[in-house]
Amino acid sequence: MRQRKSKRIFISALEPSGEAHCANLIGSAGQLYDGPSADWPGADHKHVDPAPARGGLEWVGLGGPHMAEAGCELLENTVGRAAMIYNVFGQLGYYRDLLARVRGFLRANPVDLVIVCDSPAFNFHVAKAAKRLGIPVLFYVAPQLWAWAPWRIYKLRRCCDRLACILPFEKDWFSRRGVRTDFVGNPLFDEIPFDPDQCYKAYADYRPSAPKMALLPGSRNAEIETLWPAMQKTVARLAEIHPGLELFAAATDEDKLQRLKAGQIESLHIRYQVGDVFDLARRVDLALVASGSATLQVAAAGCPMVVMYQSSPLLWHLVGRWLIRTRFLCLVNILARKPLVPEFMPYLPRIETLSARCSALLDNKLSLLQTSTALVELTRPFARQKACQGTARIVLEMLGLREP
Numbered sequence: 001m002r003q004r005k006s007k008r009i010f011i012s013a014l015e016p017s018g019e020a021h022c023a024n025l026i027g028s029a030g031q032l033y034d035g036p037s038a039d040w041p042g043a044d045h046k047h048v049d050p051a052p053a054r055g056g057l058e059w060v061g062l063g064g065p066h067m068a069e070a071g072c073e074l075l076e077n078t079v080g081r082a083a084m085i086y087n088v089f090g091q092l093g094y095y096r097d098l099l100a101r102v103r104g105f106l107r108a109n110p111v112d113l114v115i116v117c118d119s120p121a122f123n124f125h126v127a128k129a130a131k132r133l134g135i136p137v138l139f140y141v142a143p144q145l146w147a148w149a150p151w152r153i154y155k156l157r158r159c160c161d162r163l164a165c166i167l168p169f170e171k172d173w174f175s176r177r178g179v180r181t182d183f184v185g186n187p188l189f190d191e192i193p194f195d196p197d198q199c200y201k202a203y204a205d206y207r208p209s210a211p212k213m214a215l216l217p218g219s220r221n222a223e224i225e226t227l228w229p230a231m232q233k234t235v236a237r238l239a240e241i242h243p244g245l246e247l248f249a250a251a252t253d254e255d256k257l258q259r260l261k262a263g264q265i266e267s268l269h270i271r272y273q274v275g276d277v278f279d280l281a282r283r284v285d286l287a288l289v290a291s292g293s294a295t296l297q298v299a300a301a302g303c304p305m306v307v308m309y310q311s312s313p314l315l316w317h318l319v320g321r322w323l324i325r326t327r328f329l330c331l332v333n334i335l336a337r338k339p340l341v342p343e344f345m346p347y348l349p350r351i352e353t354l355s356a357r358c359s360a361l362l363d364n365k366l367s368l369l370q371t372s373t374a375l376v377e378l379t380r381p382f383a384r385q386k387a388c389q390g391t392a393r394i395v396l397e398m399l400g401l402r403e404p
Contacts, residue, residue, distance in 0.1 A: 007112045007399045010105070010135075011061035012126050014078045014119040016219040016252050017293050018141065021187035021388070022117050023066035025140065026059050028392035030071065033057060033401050057399075060109075062102070075105060095122055103129045111135050113398055118143075120152075127159040136161045136398055140391055142170050142181070147334075153177045162398060164391045167335065168381060184390030188296050189382045192278040196380040199282065199302040201372040203365055210244025211285045211362045215270070216277060216298070217260070218290030219252040224259050226310035230348055231288045232265045237355035239268075242362060247271065250280050285368060286361055291330050291345055299332050299375040300382070304368050306358055307332065309345040336378055340371065 011026070013019040033056060059072040064079035076098060099122070106114070106129055114130035116123035120143035127137045142165040145152050156163075156179060163181040165171055174181040213235060217228040239245045247270045251257035257274055264270060273280060277294050281287055281301035289295050291309040298305050307330040328334050329345040342357050361367060396402035 006056050006058050007401065008058045008060065008110060009113045009115060009395070009399075010102075010111045010130070011059055011063065011067070011072060011115040011117070012102070012119075012123055013061075013063045013067065013117040014122055016064065016079050017188075018118040019064040019066055019079045020191065021140065022063055022072075022115070023070040024187060024190050024388040025115075025391050025395070026057075026067065026070040026072055028386075028388040029057055029395050032389070032392050033396050060105075061115075062098070075101060098122075099125050099129075102126055106130060106133055106135065113138065113395065115140055115395070117141055124152075124155060124159065128155075131159045138391075138394060138398060139163045141166055141187075142174060146170065146173050153179070162394055164387075164394055166387060167331075169335075182390065182394060184394070185385035185387035186296065186382045187387040187391075188293055189300065189379075190386050190388045192297060192300065194278070194300050194379070194383050196300075196376050196383055199300060199376045201285075201302045201369065203285070203369050203372070206285060206365055206368070207244070208363050208365070209242055210246070211242055212246045212248065212283065213238075213358075214280050214284040214287040214289075214298075214303070215247065215249040216280075216287055216289045216294050217249075218292060218294070219256065221256075221259070223290045223310075224256065224263070227290050227308055228260060228263050230308065230310065230351065230354070232263075232268060233351045234288065234354045234358060236265060236268060237351065238358055238362070241359050248273070248280055248284060250275065250277050286358065288358070291343070293331070295330055295332050295341075296379060296382075300379040302372040302376045304361060304371040304375070305332070305341050306354070306361070307341055307343040307345065308348060308354075309343075310348050332375070332378070336374070340374055340378070 011022055013022045061072060062076050062078045063072060063074055064077055068074050114135050115138045116127050118141040130137050137160055139160045142163055160179060163174055163179050164184045165174060165181055166186045168183055171181050171183040215231045217224050217231055235247055247268060249260055249270050249272050251260050251274050254274060257272055260272065278297045278301050281298040281303035284303060287298050287303050287305040289298055289305045289307050291307050295305065295307055328343065330343040332341050333339055333343055344354060393402060397404050
């Protein structure tokens with residue numbers, strides 16, 4: 001058997017946003033390191049053929065089509081299975097079997113580094129399996145221990161060698177708790193043409209009777225099922241008060257686009273697009289947004305928003321309210337440390353309450369303008385560095401291919 005010359009990285013991403021971040025990371029790492037091409041023996045029944053080496057690095061793992069296109073051999077396409085907290089229990093069997101496959105792969109194949117991206121409920125187990133085999137582990141996107149269940153820091157310390165965090169305050173929080181942490185920037189801003197000076201909204205020609213609104217129900221099927229009907233009912237009421245209301249919606253891919261169209265209220269006229277949340281947010285006056293990473297893209301576009309999330313009220317009162325440690329629940333307000341945008345979380349109120357809050361915003365041009373300016377300033381620090389490049393440097397350091 002010939003000696004392996006390339007470095008093999010196992011990478012795990014379960015959700016569409018994490019998969020996009022990992023695809024960019026794979027590309028950046030290949031560009032930063034121009035190593036030797038792979039020299040692997042033929043695979044046997046215990047081994048998986050690696051994807052073609054990109055710059056001497058071989059990638060294999062869990063993800064989706066963007067990672068595959070970037071050069072990652074997929075053990076499983078996992079991004080279509082993304083689940084919200086309250087409906088993940090129905091998929092426990094799938095994830096149990098998937099974890100067994102991952103453990104088997106790590107035992108049977110030489111792996112130089114394991115990278116886990118977000119989705120801590122599953123990826124903590126992947127990291128634990130890697131550490132048991134002596135494989136170094138990089139967490140890309142910090143688990144939000146500062147928000148809930150902070151005692152999990154002990155688990156993180158045991159199974160994490162390096163942590164690449166994407167929110168500025170996280171570096172200090174995790175470092176003080178004994179985890180080697182780097183702030184690499186936010187990967188959402190790797191994917192958008194963010195120039196803060198070009199993102200302020202003037203609202204010069206704004207008319208409250210004819211506002212433009214974006215509906216962004218999220219990337220998970222469960223989010224679409226719970227938020228999309230509520231968003232439409234909200235804007236249907238708004239259309240009675242603002243007769244010239246124009247509606248736009250963005251889906252993460254063609255499959256999600258068809259789901260949105262299939263669930264559309266017939267009386268509404270909605271213009272759809274796939275992707276480019278940032279561009280859409282720049283063109284509208286207000287957005288209804290599923291809580292999550294998209295709120296940062298909307299904020300960068302200087303677009304005022306109402307943030308929504310739908311969980312089980314019973315689950316929240318029994319468990320969630322005792323676990324959550326932050327004053328606010330949406331990222332924008334957490335970063336601002338104040339209620340910069342309305343958040344209706346962890347579950348939705350009556351539609352009348354939602355529509356009344358949106359209508360009050362649409363009627364107040366000055367408030368829209370001030371919020372737009374505050375959102376751009378809040379996200380300005382993210383324009384300074386590329387997360388995929390910063391994380392790629394850490395990857396090469398951990399592989400011994402680059403000096404710290």
